[in-house]
Each structure stands twice: as C-alpha cells, then as structure tokens.
Amino acid sequence: MAEPREFDEKSFTQDVIDTFAKCQNLRLKQIMTEVVMSLHELVRKLDLTMEEWEFAIDFLTRTGQISDSRRQEFILLSDTLGVSMLVDAINNRAPPGTTESTVLGPFFVPGPAARNGDNIDVGEKGGAPTFVDVVINDLDGNPISDAQVDVWHSDEEGFYDVQYGPDAGFARRARFTAGADGRVYFWSSLPAKYPIPDDGPVGQMLGAVGRHPWRPAHLHFMIEAAGYKKLVTHIFVRESEYLESDAVFGVKQSLVDEFPHQPAGVAPDGTVMENPYRSMTWDFRLPRLDQLPKAA
Amino acid sequence: MAEPREFDEKSFTQDVIDTFAKCQNLRLKQIMTEVVMSLHELVRKLDLTMEEWEFAIDFLTRTGQISDSRRQEFILLSDTLGVSMLVDAINNRAPPGTTESTVLGPFFVPGPAARNGDNIDVGEKGGAPTFVDVVINDLDGNPISDAQVDVWHSDEEGFYDVQYGPDAGFARRARFTAGADGRVYFWSSLPAKYPIPDDGPVGQMLGAVGRHPWRPAHLHFMIEAAGYKKLVTHIFVRESEYLESDAVFGVKQSLVDEFPHQPAGVAPDGTVMENPYRSMTWDFRLPRLDQLPKAA
Numbered sequence: 001m002a003e004p005r006e007f008d009e010k011s012f013t014q015d016v017i018d019t020f021a022k023c024q025n026l027r028l029k030q031i032m033t034e035v036v037m038s039l040h041e042l043v044r045k046l047d048l049t050m051e052e053w054e055f056a057i058d059f060l061t062r063t064g065q066i067s068d069s070r071r072q073e074f075i076l077l078s079d080t081l082g083v084s085m086l087v088d089a090i091n092n093r094a095p096p097g098t099t100e101s102t103v104l105g106p107f108f109v110p111g112p113a114a115r116n117g118d119n120i121d122v123g124e125k126g127g128a129p130t131f132v133d134v135v136i137n138d139l140d141g142n143p144i145s146d147a148q149v150d151v152w153h154s155d156e157e158g159f160y161d162v163q164y165g166p167d168a169g170f171a172r173r174a175r176f177t178a179g180a181d182g183r184v185y186f187w188s189s190l191p192a193k194y195p196i197p198d199d200g201p202v203g204q205m206l207g208a209v210g211r212h213p214w215r216p217a218h219l220h221f222m223i224e225a226a227g228y229k230k231l232v233t234h235i236f237v238r239e240s241e242y243l244e245s246d247a248v249f250g251v252k253q254s255l256v257d258e259f260p261h262q263p264a265g266v267a268p269d270g271t272v273m274e275n276p277y278r279s280m281t282w283d284f285r286l287p288r289l290d291q292l293p294k295a296a
Numbered sequence: 297m298a299e300p301r302e303f304d305e306k307s308f309t310q311d312v313i314d315t316f317a318k319c320q321n322l323r324l325k326q327i328m329t330e331v332v333m334s335l336h337e338l339v340r341k342l343d344l345t346m347e348e349w350e351f352a353i354d355f356l357t358r359t360g361q362i363s364d365s366r367r368q369e370f371i372l373l374s375d376t377l378g379v380s381m382l383v384d385a386i387n388n389r390a391p392p393g394t395t396e397s398t399v400l401g402p403f404f405v406p407g408p409a410a411r412n413g414d415n416i417d418v419g420e421k422g423g424a425p426t427f428v429d430v431v432i433n434d435l436d437g438n439p440i441s442d443a444q445v446d447v448w449h450s451d452e453e454g455f456y457d458v459q460y461g462p463d464a465g466f467a468r469r470a471r472f473t474a475g476a477d478g479r480v481y482f483w484s485s486l487p488a489k490y491p492i493p494d495d496g497p498v499g500q501m502l503g504a505v506g507r508h509p510w511r512p513a514h515l516h517f518m519i520e521a522a523g524y525k526k527l528v529t530h531i532f533v534r535e536s537e538y539l540e541s542d543a544v545f546g547v548k549q550s551l552v553d554e555f556p557h558q559p560a561g562v563a564p565d566g567t568v569m570e571n572p573y574r575s576m577t578w579d580f581r582l583p584r585l586d587q588l589p590k591a592a
Contacts, residue, residue: 005540007396007548009385016378016545022506032505034342036377042334043382046327053383057370064360064370074353074360081332082312086339087349089305100303209328210318244301249312252303 013040059201066200070162072106076202079103079248080211094229095291097139099284101233102250105220106196107160111152111173117269119187120151120174127156127190130259130278131267136182136223137285143182144286147225150175151186153218158194185269190259190278191217193240196247206247213247216240219280228286235282257282309336355497362496366458368402372498375399375544376507390525391587393435395580397529398546401516402492403456407448407469413565415483416447416470423452423486426555426574427563432478432519433581439478440582443521446471447482449514454490481565486555486574487513489536492543502543509543512536515576524582531578553578 005015016036023029046052067073078084084103092101114120121129136147152173154160161171172191176184195213198206206213218234236243236256243251259278267273301311312332319325342348363369374380380399388397410416417425432443448469450456457467468487472480491509494502502509514530532539532552539547555574563569 005547007381007385007545009382012378012382012385012545019507019541020505023504024506025504028504031342031348032501034338038334038338039377039379040382042330043379043386046330047386048383050383050387052327053374053380057368057374060356060370061360061363061368064357064363067357067360072353072357074356078349078353081335082308083335083339084349085303086305086308086336087344087346089303089308090339090343091346205328208319208321208324209316210320211315245315249303249308251301 013037016040059205063201070166071197071200073197073200073202075104075106076196076200076248077205079105079250080196080202080206082249085249088232092229093293094287095139095293097285098229098287099231099233100252100254101231102252102255103248104222104232105248105250107162108150108152108220108222109162109173111150111175112170114174114176114186116176116179116183116185117187117271118174120172121155121187121189122169122171125155125157125159127192128278129273129275130188130190130280131185131262131269131271132188132219132280133185133268134183134221134280134282134284136178136184136225137283138228139285139287139291141283141285143178143180144225144228145178145180145182147178147182147184147223147228147286148175149178149184150220150222151188152220153188153191154194156189156192158192163197187271188219191219191237193217193242211247212242212245214242215246215248216242216251218250221284223284223286225286228288229292231284231286235280309333312336355501359497366462367493367496369493369496369498371402372492372496372544373501375401375546376492376498376502378545381545384528388525389589391435391583391589393581394525394583395527395529396548396550397527398548398551399544400518400528401544401546403458404446404448404516404518405458405469407446407471408466410470410472410482412472412475412479412481413483413567414470416468417451417483417485418465418467421451421453421455423488424574425569425571426484426486426576427481427558427565427567428484428515428576429481429564430479430517430576430578430580432474432480432521433579434524435581435583435587437579437581439474439476440521440524441474441476441478443474443478443480443519443524443582444471445474445480446516446518447484448516449484449487450490452485452488454488459493483567484515487515487533489513489538507543508538508541510538511542511544512538512547514546517580519580519582521582524584525588527580527582531576 020029063073136144178184198213217237217240223231238258259280316325359369432440474480494509513533513536519527534554555576
C-alpha cells in the first residue's frame with residue numbers, strides 16, 4: 001500500500017488543493033481551490049485557537065439550525081457582513097442610467113397577483129396610506145411592456161407578513177404585470193424602519209461588535225421583463241432613521257425618495273382621499289441584455 | 297439626519313470593517329475584520345455569481361440543519377477541507393519528542409469509566425480481539441501519574457457506537473485513569489476503515505469534486521494530565537487502506553502502527569487466549585506546560 005504523505009504545516013494547503021485534481025467541473029474546482037486557500041490563510045493569519053474554532057463551528061451550526069422556510073439566518077449573516085451587497089454589485093454592473101440594485105433580503109416570497117389600483121395593505125397594521133405610481137422604462141425612457149413587478153414591504157411596526165407565523169396571509173406583498181405603458185400603481189402603507197431578526201446568531205454577532213440591527217424604511221421591488229436585465233432593488237424613505245447605518249449596507253443615495261405628503265383630495269387614480277396621504281413615484285430604467293457589459 | 301454613504305464597490309470592504317470600530321473585544325474585532333476581508337476577497341477573486349452565492353447559502357444552511365447531538369456536519373466540512381488539521385497543527389506546536397497530534401473528529405463523546413484489563417468491546421460487532429497496552433510518559437521517558445486517557449474507535453463495520461441511534465449504549469469507548477506507572481491496558485477489537493457520513497452536504501461536496509469519503513482504520517486517544525499539554529491523537533493500523541488519502545487529512549507517519557499479530561497463548565495481562573489476537577503498544581510522550589514554545 002502507498003505510504004502516507006508526511007504532514008507539513010507549510011505545504012499542507014497545497015496537499016488539500018491537490019485532492020481536487022480529479023474534479024471534472026472546472027468552475028467548481030476553481031471555487032473549492034480558492035475556498036481552501038482563503039480559509040487556510042484566514043486560520044494562519046489569525047493563529048486561530050481551538051476554542052475559537054469550536055465557537056465558529058457552533059456559531060455556523062446554530063445559524064443553519066435557526067433557519068427555516070420563513071427565516072434565513074445565513075442570508076442575514078451574508079447581509080450583515082456586506083457579502084450580499086458585494087455579490088450584488090459584482091453581478092449588476094450595468095450601463096449609466098440603469099436604476100441601481102440592492103440586496104434581495106431574507107423576506108421575499110412570491111406574492112399574490114394584483115392589478116393596478118389595488119390596495120395591497122389588507123392587514124390592520126398599515127402605516128400612512130401611500131399611493132405608489134411607477135413606470136418601467138428602458139434606458140431611452142421608453143416603456144417596457146409586460147414587465148412583472150414584485151413589491152413587498154414592512155408594516156408600520158416594521159414586520160413583514162411572513163414574520164407573523166405560518167397561518168398569516170399575504171399583506172403588503174403583491175405581483176403586478178405592467179401593460180404597454182409600463183405603468184404600475186397601487187395603494188399601500190408607508191413602510192417603517194425595522195430591526196433585522198436579532199434573537200439568533202447574527203443578533204449575537206451584532207451585539208458583540210457593538211452594532212445595531214436596524215434597517216431604514218424601504219419598499220422592495222423586483223422587476224423582470226423578457227430581454228431586459230432583472231432588477232432587484234429598494235426605494236428608501238428619506239425621513240427614516242438609519243439611512244447612514246443600514247445593518248445590511250443596502251442603501252444607495254440614488255434610491256432614496258421623499259415619499260411626499262399629499263393633501264386630502266382626489267388622488268391620481270381618482271380615489272377620493274378624505275385625509276392627507278403619502279405618495280411615491282419612480283421611473284425605473286432597465287438595460288436590454290445586449291446593452292450589458294461583457295463578462296471579463 | 298445623516299446622509300447615506302455613497303456605495304462604492306472598491307471602498308466598500310473598508311466601509312464594512314469600519315462598522316466594527318466600537319467593538320470592545322479587540323480579539324473579536326480582529327477576527328471579524330479578517331473574516332470580512334477574507335470573504336470579500338474570495339467573492340471578488342471568484343467573481344461569484346448570484347446563483348453560486350445562493351448555492352453557498354443553501355449548502356451552509358443544510359450543513360447546519362443536518363447536524364444534531366450525534367452528528368456534526370460543520371466539523372466534517374472543516375475536516376474535509378483540511379481546516380481542522382491546520383488548526384490542530386497551529387495549536388499543537390510542541391518540543392521534539394512529543395507524540396504528534398491529529399484531529400478530534402466528530403465522534404468523541406465522554407465514555408464510561410473503565411479499569412486496566414477491562415474489555416471495552418461490549419458490542420457484538422467487534423473485529424479481531426486486540427490487546428492495547430500504552431504508557432503515558434513525559435519527554436524524558438518518566439511516567440506521568442494520574443493521566444486521564446479517553447479511547448474510542450469504530451467496530452469492524454466502521455461504525456461508532458453513537459452512530460447506532462440514541463438508544464444504543466457505549467461500546468469501544470472508555471475513560472481510563474493511569475496509575476503512578478503511567479500504564480493503561482485493555483482489550484478491545486481491531487478498528488476498521490470507514491467512510492465519513494456521506495449522505496449529507498459534505499458527501500455531496502466530496503462526490504462533486506471526485507473524492508472518496510474513507511478514513512483508514514485508527515484508534516482515538518485523548519490524554520490529559522495536570523501540568524502537561526493535552527494530547528488528542530489517533531494510532532493508525534498499518535495494513536489499512538486509505539493511509540495515503542484519508543478524507544480528513546488526519547494521518548501522520550509517526551502515528552502508524554503494525555498492530556502486530558500474536559499467537560494464541562497467555563497475553564501480557566495474564567488472559568489466556570485460545571486464538572491468535574492483535575496487539576498495540578505505544579509510548580505516548582507529553583511535554584510539561586513549561587516546556588511549550590512561547591506564543592508569538
């Protein structure tokens with residue numbers, strides 16, 4: 001039988017990488033090679049103790065175990081370490097004029113179909129009534145037909161519908177399809193700032209390093225249209241706290257809006273409002289796939 | 297309110313690191329800083345796609361979720377990427393003459409107390425009867441009194457007692473206390489090679505990169521004595537397959553033994569053996585704490 005390799009701390013990383021020699025999937029081989037190099041370099045740089053390694057094992061295990069179909073703690077961990085925003089940036093390089101992207105976040109699930117003019121805040125915890133009126137355009141400002149537009153946001157207490165347990169229905173969450181004019185409009189409520197779930201390992205990490213778990217108020221959009229680059233983004237509420245210290249680093253200056261106050265009266269869709277309300281209008285710009293920068 | 301920072305892909309990693317500025321625990325601050333730098337560099341180097349990021353999130357989540365009190369998939373992942381052996385090497389630098397260490401592995405749990413001469417293979421799946429006779433010495437070859445010696449190993453089918461479910465009792469697992477002569481001896485069975493559990497995410501990874509999940513046959517030891525460096529190691533069976541390709545990189549040449557065949561007759565502890573048996577003797581050498589290299 002073959003002799004065992006002599007263990008050598010210095011050459012060991014290469015010994016591990018050599019075990020990927022037979023990997024047929026070259027991209028996987030590259031990823032595993034870089035992951036091993038990165039992990040080994042991290043351990044060496046930190047001179048990691050056994051106790052720290054044990055804590056890391058336990059931390060990662062708990063992060064998986066607290067996750068379920070309605071909570072994704074590893075996405076939260078990725079978000080709070082800036083990994084999600086970096087992956088987002090790398091994957092969304094686009095021509096000037098494109099609406100900027102930001103993280104998906106852990107609360108997306110497909111919502112029920114809705115139609116222009118619908119009120120999607122069917123719950124009882126909504127904030128100020130808000131009229132949202134957006135248009136999906138190409139980079140020349142011409143409307144894109146048949147775009148699918150997902151929207152979702154928190155209630156005034158900062159919770160998403162999916163956080164109210166498995167029996168709670170959809171609220172402040174819907175899927176619209178824009179017509180030939182690219183326009184989507186609906187009623188909902190003003191989103192609120194909220195803390196990301198901080199009763200798990202990620203909350204423990206944030207507390208230990210002296211960070212708060214808050215996100216500024218925002219409205220999520222995911223927009224898809226055939227032949228165009230998919231857009232995942234939020235529009236943030238200018239008056240909200242934490243714009244400068246979003247726990248998941250999601251804010252971009254170009255994505256902040258006033259959500260202006262409107263007086264009582266007839267709203268743009270003809271609804272008669274007896275009380276003042278808020279509004280938000282946005283011109284989303286999506287590049288065609290053939291307008292994207294070529295991959296290196 | 298403060299203006300949001302402008303997002304910039306290049307300076308973003310420093311923006312994330314700056315959020316650890318208030319961390320009171322300086323070691324934790326150092327670890328989090330290096331972890332963020334390492335993760336961001338990995339993402340940039342690989343130009344990671346959204347789909348790859350999503351796969352990684354799901355892989356890590358499943359790795360946590362398959363773990364329980366009897367299975368630790370994150371330790372397996374660390375083991376199979378060579379991280380555990382590297383952490384072991386960094387934390388066990390010791391003077392020449394010290395018995396070499398290797399990984400703890402995922403199957404350690406404290407075993408029942410046993411006494412010299414006991415047969416610890418109380419199960420029905422044992423391999424060839426094996427007489428193990430070891431001594432715990434200091435670096436000068438003088439016995440260490442009162443050392444606590446944990447031993448554990450697989451049965452001839454390659455399974456540990458803890459893998460037979462929550463109701464299975466201890467087998468091939470025990471805790472001895474050496475006397476003033478430093479000697480521990482007992483009967484058990486010859487360990488067998490075995491695959492690490494490969495029905496989970498780690499098995500999926502090994503399969504995808506073209507690696508086998510096997511470990512060569514070995515007997516685990518964990519030895520602790522007041523005033524001496526704790527030793528975690530295995531002794532491997534020379535005739536076993538996979539010495540040169542241990543799935544967890546645990547083999548060191550100095551830790552391989554013949555487990556020599558012995559004829560029927562009177563064994564060293566006086567037991568009359570009607571059939572041939574195997575044996576293993578070892579002189580474990582532990583440094584005093586004051587003999588260890590100083591931390592950098």
